Amino acid sequence: NAGVTQTPKFQVLKTGQSMTLQCAQDMNHEYMSWYRQDPGMGLRLIHYSVGAGITDQGEVPNGYNVSRSTTEDFPLRLLSAAPSQTSVYFCASSYGLAGGDTQYFGPGTRLTVL
Amino acid sequence: GQQVMQIPQYQHVQEGEDFTTYCNSSTTLSNIQWYKQRPGGHPVFLIQLVKSGEVKKQKRLTFQFGEAKKNSSLHITATQTTDVGTYFCAGRTGTASKLTFGTGTRLQVTL
Numbered sequence: 285n286a287g288v289t290q291t292p293k294f295q296v297l298k299t300g301q302s303m304t305l306q307c308a309q310d311m312n313h314e315y316m317s318w319y320r321q322d323p324g325m326g327l328r329l330i331h332y333s334v335g336a337g338i339t340d341q342g343e344v345p346n347g348y349n350v351s352r353s354t355t356e357d358f359p360l361r362l363l364s365a366a367p368s369q370t371s372v373y374f375c376a377s378s379y380g381l382a383g384g385d386t387q388y389f390g391p392g393t394r395l396t397v398l
Numbered sequence: 399g400q401q402v403m404q405i406p407q408y409q410h411v412q413e414g415e416d417f418t419t420y421c422n423s424s425t426t427l428s429n430i431q432w433y434k435q436r437p438g439g440h441p442v443f444l445i446q447l448v449k450s451g452e453v454k455k456q457k458r459l460t461f462q463f464g465e466a467k468k469n470s471s472l473h474i475t476a477t478q479t480t481d482v483g484t485y486f487c488a489g490r491t492g493t494a495s496k497l498t499f500g501t502g503t504r505l506q507v508t509l
Binding site for chain 2: 317319324325326327328329332342343374376385386387388389390391392
């Protein structure tokens with residue numbers, strides 16, 4: 285099992301550019317989430333999904349889109365990058381409430397917006 | 399919305415000293431989880447507590463869930479340099495799909 289994989293590991297964007305952060309898991313997890321981590325602010329939930337075809341907003345969804353067409357993949361799209369989106373982004377997956385709820389995190393993507 | 403705060407934000411200890419981080423929620427939690435993140439790494443699950451007043455131990459780590467299920471603590475006995483990292487709690491309200499993470503406590507251990 286590769287677990288949760290994220291690409292790219294590092295990315296530099298200019299203000300206004302768009303891009304997609306990729307996340308995939310091979311554990312057949314129903315739940316997938318995107319978090320951003322900023323110094324002193326912990327992990328903040330951006331968007332999450334409880335299954336293929338179902339997504340919902342988290343705590344800080346503005347400026348981001350997600351879709352979940354398959355169980356394995358959960359890409360995060362930045363529509364028009366802003367310097368405030370400079371952060372480390374983590375994707376996580378789990379079996380969900382009935383399956384023990386442990387979150388498995390990917391290695392993260394460090395994004396810098398100039 | 400639900401808020402989960404942790405204190406302290408940062409603690410620096412000498413190796414061998416004990417360490418405790420506290421997690422407080424604004425709402426009653428159905429469960430509480432603890433994660434550890436090494437510098438430059440990603441969060442890794444440590445444990446989950448579900449019952450009111452529950453206490454669990456993992457070697458030198460002791461986890462407690464408060465009677466009211468609104469607070470939790472992680473205590474490390476006789477810290478080692480391998481304990482360095484940021485410790486996060488994360489809580490869920492009822493059957494909510496969202497997991498809310500605390501602000502984290504960064505632990506530094508020196509010889």
